[in-house]
Amino acid sequence: MSRMFFIAFLIISITCPAQKTTSNDWKMKTENAEFLHRAMKQVTDVIVHDIFSPPVTSRTYAYVSVAAYETLIQGNNNYTSLAGQLHDLEALPIKENKIEYSPTLAAVHALLTTSKHFVLSEEKIDGFEKTLLEEFRTLGIPKTTYDSSIAYGQQVAEHIIAWANKDNYKQIQSMSDYRVRNDVGSWKPTPPAYMKAIEPNWNKLRTFMIDSAQQFKPVPPPPFSTDTASTFYKDVVAVYEKVNTNTAEENEIANFWDCNPFKMNVRGHVMYATKKISPNGHWMNITSLTCKKSNASVLKSAEAYATVAVTLADAFISCWDEKYRSSVIRPETYINQHIDPNWLPVLQTPPFPEYTSGHSVVSSAAAIMLGKLFGETFEFSDNTEVEFGLPVRNFGSFKQAAEEAAISRFYGGIHYMPAIVNGQEEGYAIGAFFANNLRTNSK
Known part of the structure; x- marks a missing residue:
């Protein structure tokens, strides 16, 4: 009897798979944060190609990141919408519960569609x-689910x-350009x-x-002065002497955090630009590699992108407000006029006032x-x-990286220490x- 039972069990085991493939297997395959990371990297690559200034770049990252986050959290009680928290952001469209969606597909489409409004x-x-969506199609998503996901992302x-x-x-772009002041101390x-x-x-x-x-x-910057006993003059000399005595490591740090989206190169009568990532693009990439290292879910990754991006965007608004209020002269200009006409900084001086340091x-x-x-x-x-x-650099914390990014501008010869310390x-x-105030994860 026991032998017959064993044979019957064996036949059943062979003819019936242990785990039956279901029509919902596509869900596990599509809810992959890598799709989101790749979409964000593409936005970064296009921003670099299009040569956006750091403030404009920060605006783009903020809106595309919020689009992805808001798409993913709809119907998820563990996350809180940014609507009502961010200025003038009204409640997002609600998904229809009776329709099945792929949240990641919808979010990627929302991110990329939004980005096209900002890039050139x-x-x-x-x-x-087009390539990414073809990948989604190969994962077995039902057509109705695919179509509804794209529609919701849209x-x-x-x-x-x-x-x-x-x-x-749009109004800002039509306003007058900055009028350079005639006084000796302004940018x-x-x-x-x-x-x-x-x-x-x-x-x-x-x-x-x-x-x-x-x-x-x-706080206001030290007042401009050419008096050798003044604070301002001493701050200038500190930059001058630092660049002249930089170690190889300090020059490497300066170049690593340069993040100049439009470095102009001059070779004789030829001038050409080198395109690089912006400072906020650098921090968005740090966000990406952090999510990957911690195996963050697609929801956690979207939360990270959105919260970091809106923080960066307001940081740029605050910084740029001070830059054009104080209009502090750059070290290169001051040193060439008052100390050493042949002196050059390690980094190319960016085209805006010095105080405070954006980085x-x-x-x-x-x-x-x-x-x-x-x-x-x-x-x-x-x-x-x-x-x-440039080579990889290792950090023990985000704050350590931020401190190195800040001091890199001193090593690079483009900022005085008050702009760095007060900027931090x-x-x-x-x-x-x-x-302390932006709510996302409701747990």
Whole structure:
């Protein structure tokens, strides 16, 4: 009897698979954060190609990241919408419960569709999305699910674009350029291209969560002076002497955090540009590699992108507000006029006033938000600059990376120490404001 039972059991085991393939297997395959990371990297690549200024880049990242986050959290009680928290963002379209969706597919489509509203090279986004969507189709998503996911992602994208269209950006672009002041102590265009000042009216952009561009106004910079006993002169000499005595490691740090989207190169009578990632693009990439190292879900990854991006965006508004209020002269200009006409900084001086340091502000703000999400002692290897020919740098925390990003501007010869130290305080305050007040995960 027992022998017959064993044979029957064996036959059943052979003819009936232990785990039957179901029609929902596509769900596990599509809810993969890598799709989101690849979409965000494509946006970064197009931003680099299109040569966006750092403030404009921060605006783009904020809107596309919010689009992805809001798409993914619909119907998920563990996450809170940013509607009602970010200025003028109204409740997002609601998914129909009776229809099945792929949240990741919908979110990727929302992110990429939104991004096309901001970039110049739309065709690069189109081509990438076409390839990505073909990958989704090969995973066995039912046609009705595929179509409903794309349709919902489109709804969210249109909602976010409508929100973005009311942030005063178009009006800012039609405002007058910055008029260079004649006094000796104010910012002047710098070599080699002597470009006009970038985004002098950025403080008029609608903020994302801070009350206004002035909410985290830093202390004023030291007053301009050519008196050798003055604080300002001593700050200038500190930059001059630091660049002249930099170690190889300090020069490497300066170049690693350069993040100049449009470095102008001069070879005789030929001038050409080198395109690189922006400082906020660098921190968005740090967000990406952090999510990957921690095996963050697609929802957690979207939360990280969105919270870091809106923090960066308001940090830029705050920083740019101060830059054009104080209009501090750059070290290169001062040193060439008053100390050494042949002196050159390690880095090319960017085309906007000196105070406060943008890297110091935005890096400090991003570090606070990332520390909240992933821990204050999260170790990571930053490979952001590898594609631009620079080696990996290792950090024991986000704050350590932010501190290195800040001091890199001193090593690079493009900022005085007050812009760095006070910029860090400005950034830490903005980061803490977002970390303490922006609600995402409801657990």
